[in-house]
Amino acid sequence: MIFRQLFEPLSSTYTYLLGCEDTGQAVLIDPVIVTVERDLAAVSRLGLTLAYSLDTHIHADHITAALELKKAVGSKIAAPAFDRLPCADLGIEEGTPFQLGSIRLQALHTPGHTAGHFAYLLGECVFSGDVLLIDGCGRTDFQDGDADALYRSVHDKLFTLPDDYLVYPAHDYQHRHVSSIGQEKDRNPRLGAGRTLAQFRDIMANLNLPYPTFIDYAVPGNRLCGVCPDHLPGDLEKYCRHMTDSPQG
Amino acid sequence: MIFRQLFEPLSSTYTYLLGCEDTGQAVLIDPVIVTVERDLAAVSRLGLTLAYSLDTHIHADHITAALELKKAVGSKIAAPAFDRLPCADLGIEEGTPFQLGSIRLQALHTPGHTAGHFAYLLGECVFSGDVLLIDGCGRTDFQDGDADALYRSVHDKLFTLPDDYLVYPAHDYQHRHVSSIGQEKDRNPRLGAGRTLAQFRDIMANLNLPYPTFIDYAVPGNRLCGVCPDHLPGDLEKYCRHMTDSPQG
Numbered sequence: 001m002i003f004r005q006l007f008e009p010l011s012s013t014y015t016y017l018l019g020c021e022d023t024g025q026a027v028l029i030d031p032v033i034v035t036v037e038r039d040l041a042a043v044s045r046l047g048l049t050l051a052y053s054l055d056t057h058i059h060a061d062h063i064t065a066a067l068e069l070k071k072a073v074g075s076k077i078a079a080p081a082f083d084r085l086p087c088a089d090l091g092i093e094e095g096t097p098f099q100l101g102s103i104r105l106q107a108l109h110t111p112g113h114t115a116g117h118f119a120y121l122l123g124e125c126v127f128s129g130d131v132l133l134i135d136g137c138g139r140t141d142f143q144d145g146d147a148d149a150l151y152r153s154v155h156d157k158l159f160t161l162p163d164d165y166l167v168y169p170a171h172d173y174q175h176r177h178v179s180s181i182g183q184e185k186d187r188n189p190r191l192g193a194g195r196t197l198a199q200f201r202d203i204m205a206n207l208n209l210p211y212p213t214f215i216d217y218a219v220p221g222n223r224l225c226g227v228c229p230d231h232l233p234g235d236l237e238k239y240c241r242h243m244t245d246s247p248q249g
Numbered sequence: 250m251i252f253r254q255l256f257e258p259l260s261s262t263y264t265y266l267l268g269c270e271d272t273g274q275a276v277l278i279d280p281v282i283v284t285v286e287r288d289l290a291a292v293s294r295l296g297l298t299l300a301y302s303l304d305t306h307i308h309a310d311h312i313t314a315a316l317e318l319k320k321a322v323g324s325k326i327a328a329p330a331f332d333r334l335p336c337a338d339l340g341i342e343e344g345t346p347f348q349l350g351s352i353r354l355q356a357l358h359t360p361g362h363t364a365g366h367f368a369y370l371l372g373e374c375v376f377s378g379d380v381l382l383i384d385g386c387g388r389t390d391f392q393d394g395d396a397d398a399l400y401r402s403v404h405d406k407l408f409t410l411p412d413d414y415l416v417y418p419a420h421d422y423q424h425r426h427v428s429s430i431g432q433e434k435d436r437n438p439r440l441g442a443g444r445t446l447a448q449f450r451d452i453m454a455n456l457n458l459p460y461p462t463f464i465d466y467a468v469p470g471n472r473l474c475g476v477c478p479d480h481l482p483g484d485l486e487k488y489c490r491h492m493t494d495s496p497q498g
Binding site for chain 2: 003004005163164166174175176177178179180182183186187
């Protein structure tokens with residue numbers, strides 16, 4: 001199986017490219033609209049055809065590339081069924097693996113960052129989305145976020161995996177690329193290292209984070225599988241620059 | 250293939266257990282004398298037989314378990330040929346893979362921490378020993394250590410591997426378990442992030458580290474594949490406690 005970790009620096013998002021050598025098909029997990037060309041070039045360079053995009057959740061910090069990829073190469077759109085997106089071709093549900101050739105992703109409903117968040121397990125790797133980051137986790141104060149639910153998702157569905165399973169998060173803001181379940185259990189300052197649910201609730205209730213700059217545009221845009229608004233104020237335009245710089249997408 | 254990362258907390262050493270499911274044979278990379286029983290129990294619990302121990306280099310901070318493992322279960326001792334250890338059954342050389350069933354380790358001579366240091370490449374994972382640690386590297390001021398050689402080893406033999414290859418180091422002092430080549434290239438403060446050889450030389454020349462507590466006992470003990478001295482002063486006894494607590498080892 002082919003694996004590439006790709007990085008989008010504006011939102012510090014990791015997009016994962018998985019390719020099946022037998023069928024020549026690829027899937028992109030959490031592709032970002034501003035890096036559509038780069039990701040399609042990576043797929044093509046590997047001799048693959050993009051069959052699917054697959055999001056872990058409705059993002060608030062960037063616009064998914066799902067719809068642009070579909071327009072460009074006809075790839076289908078997979079997204080958590082929980083979010084009932086009319087634009088999705090396939091609704092992901094727990095208990096029904098996502099299968100593409102030899103690529104088999106087990107879907108784990110892991111609410112807390114958003115209510116419909118999914119993590120995907122591939123062999124001994126977990127693509128943890130925003131529910132578990134390296135030494136951290138996604139915020140829980142928007143999109144039906146819920147600290148109790150996030151703690152339970154991580155402790156019941158991820159920390160029960162073997163310690164050596166690798167953790168590939170959807171973001172990192174310090175250029176770390178990979179962790180393991182054991183590492184996060186040992187030293188995640190919010191969720192590991194013996195932190196109780198009560199301590200986690202307290203940590204998340206006192207983060208004092210600013211209102212997320214792009215959320216009011218990203219969430220409705222992502223509910224349409226990746227549509228940029230017609231007019232974005234000031235420097236927010238950069239989150240959709242792909243659309244203006246490369247209208248042919 | 251079976252993989253386990255095991256941790257010895259006194260010297261913060263990672264021992265790696267690799268098992269071949271077809272032959273039922275296992276190899277332990279960098280086993281530590283104080284955790285002989287634990288490691289043998291892990292091998293046994295997995296239904297495996299220990300065929301080999303394999304060291305990355307002559308350690309200065311702990312005693313290898315190689316000889317004790319041989320005494321206990323008859324496992325053979327593999328070590329870099331460069332170090333000419335009469336007690337070794339197999340001398341590892343660059344260009345000749347270490348093969349045990351389906352386990353195939355490519356041996357990379359990576360001097361700098363010690364002159365005879367080897368890293369081992371297994372598929373898309375590198376066991377980097379002390380030549381490349383997460384956000385760091387081994388010291389270069391003993392055992393024919395050489396900052397220029399270490400920089401060249403890392404840049405020429407490890408940083409030329411694909412970015413997504415995993416880095417499993419021989420130590421971590423902050424409970425990090427795993428990194429990747431891309432991560433170390435991006436942010437290793439000594440060797441990555443654009444650091445030049447001149448900058449690296451300067452960093453290593455100004456670490457002002459204390460004389461390593463155990464080196465005068467560990468190096469001669471490890472040149473015998475893992476022998477504890479008869480009498481250790483004061484609290485150094487703990488580095489060989491296995492020998493006194495469990496004489497039947």
